[in-house]
Amino acid sequence: MTVPTFPPGFLWGASASAFQTEGAFDADGKGPSGWDAFAAQPGRIKDGTDTTRGTGFHEHYREDVALLAGLGADAFRFSISWPRVVPGGSGALNPAGLDFYDRLVDELCAHGITPAPTLYHWDTPLPLDEAGGWLNRDTAYRFAEYAGIVAERLADRVPMWITINEPAEVTMLGYALGEHAPGRTLLFDALPAAHHQLLAHGLAVRALRAAGADNIGIALSHTPVWTAGESEEDRMGAELYDTLTNWLFADPVLTGRYPDEGFAALMPGPVEDDLKVISTPLDWYGVNYYNPTLVGAPRPEALESFSGYTMPSELPFGIREIEGYDTTDFGWPVVPEGLAETLGELQSRFGDRLPPVYITENGCAVDEPVADGRRIAFLEGHLGALRTAIDAGVDVRGYFTWSLTDNVEWTEGASKRFGLVHIDYETLRRTPKQSYAWYRDVISAQRAAGTG
Template identity: 60%
Template sequence: MTADLPSFGPGFRWGVSTSAYQIEGAATEGGRGPSVWDTFAGAPGRVLDGSTGSVACDHYHRYAEDVRLLRDLGVDTYRFSFSWPRIQPAGSGAVNPEGLGFYDRLIDELLAAGIQPAPTLFHWDTPQPLEDAGGWLERDITERFADYAALLAERFADRVGLWMTINEPMVLTLMGYAVGAHAPGRDLGFGALPVAHHQLLAHGRAVQALRAGGAREIGIASNHSPTWAASESAEDQEAAALYDTLINWLFADPVLLGRYPTDDLAAAMPGPVAEDLVVISTPLDFFGLNHYAPTLVGAPTGNADTGATDGIALPPGLPFEPRALTGYAMTDFGWPVVPAAFGEILQTLRTRYGDRLPPLYVTENGCAINDGVVDGVVDDRRRIDYLDGYLRALKAAIDDGIDVRGYFQWSLLDNFEWAAGYTQRFGLVHVDFETRTRTPKASYGWYRELIAQSRR
């Protein structure tokens, strides 16, 4: 089934990714405090199917079963996230020993199975008390995040080799604070720019705290995709360039170059920006790339296609407009399947950053394919085709000299997919959200065979 795929070599790292709020459940158990996603999902009309992550995949109770799935899959690394409100319910101050104990058990179970834990410190589940105090709009949260990073390093650095600070700071900035489609549901437009700066500063402070605490490989998991102009017109080209700057380079340039991509953006940021950029650009051991699909962008016409933004309407008056990208196969989430765009963004990162670009890990890549269980089997051939195409594009980039050290498929399990609730399935393993029964899909077997073949 995978015989004609190229080999990535024995040293390449294979994994899968998940996040705490999307799979753990146990929202009110074990001393966990409330997060912004508990609040947001609990409000009517916020999540497509009216669901919450209060139970999710029940990973909190079923983690041993999930580690067995990881072991049988053959991955050598598992990317998950710590739940900040499970570890520090108020976001500062008292630490919850039951929360730390859960991650002790998970990490020890992974190591016993021969799997390296690769945690992300923050995957959008801000403790609600911190949001009540201003959240990511306030500079104080960067200090709280550094303290949180330090306590995690103290507890886990002896057993964890690969660390990520923040997942996709762009998404929290845009979806959480600019348009309000994700928690905490703020609708600030360009007034959300301080959120970008504070996440980046929190990242830099966390890198320093982790390193001081003995953590080894440290990076970030940042999402990037090509932005394609809708036409050759000057107006469309200008709109696409602005969108590209805001979605991609606003978040990568400060980390990798120590500067914002434009003087106007630097001037819009709060605090002593020049001093902060020194912290933000603290050298990394790797840069994590999350990639899914390119975006087609043109000048505003008033007829934006919300399919290009996961069905979410952007506010009027923006100087750019995402458009539907046609002519490609589509995932069930409406995202175009364009493996060439994967190679393009890898090449763009190398060209833009040169020797400032550390080794790369693909920390997320995958697709929503919503096939169900039929006679005990989930035949998700379209996911296999997707992964086949994207991994071929990745191998071509590696053969061209781009230093990519590993690949993490999103995701191990079908899970709570944020504002889409349980309507979209990204997992290699099907989850019945009434019984929480796990059923490995055909893609699970395909990925297992690929990993085994690559190690021969």
């Protein structure tokens, strides 16, 4: 299989996040994040990785920017650490923290690479987490203040912004199941965390624009939900899961409504007024896609594992294993056509309300240190599916693979490797993998064809 050509001006990039790469967790005045505190608890990081080092990006960022330049990448999606910039979550700015991102943006621009910062990729300042985190409405307003601070410094050189990354995962894993920071196990009582992240997004869009920023989007995870059986219980379980993971977040952002009045009734505060803020128009819409999910009726007699996390048996749905496909080291099925399915669902559901789309994350964890043929096959298949979606009429403007380098994969530590570049966690040496050369050649071929 070869990679098809993409439309003229198509943007090629790679992604990373602050907590997973930066290290320097207390350098230059950075405050602790909720993830710093969570990861320090015994047993939270399954392989015992010291998350405070990350990949050393804070120290090695020039080397990593050079690797991006070697790829021929058009853009780099990274995240800004909120507690590095505003250690207390509100109040005093940390100038040294913001200076780091100033230098990073300048380095990217010097290499002709578009900086595409994400303002929130899960690392809430610890003082805000201790005050309730995303369960506390005030956190949304503090986030908007922080967004404005960053934009005032960087908007003159940053032409592309992402407000929040994957609020569904923060809600489910952090507040409902307790598998991620801040470790709450609230099940459906976690829904206020979803609403307040969405409110924070809308407030941040307005703050960014007020500070002179433009070309603003959000990065939402999407998974096609397949029904596991033919019973009414299977159908209802799959429908609920689909709503919780996909439309509970996309619908408010793109339509100003929750997908079900029952969910709207569970949300805190002046919901109708909040939805007007949440649906502040976007310039583009980011899709993070990894795999479909097979869902059916709950199985009360057993706990079910999903992506290494425990799903409580009292939930009104159950996750099933998708058989018949290759899997990544996470056990996720490799289903490239699921990307085209997801994009088709978005186009069908939202029509003209769907802004231009960027694939803001797509990649796989494979334990192949340098000769990573499985990753190449994964990326090749998904780029083919992406072209299928474009041919079907979805306006997709660019693709960011996850990730540039191996990184600290949250509670999995260093055991799951997503990078085009191998990281030796003892020495922090960077070694490009075969997938790096493959992706470089893809980008080069697109340019030679006068397309991407």
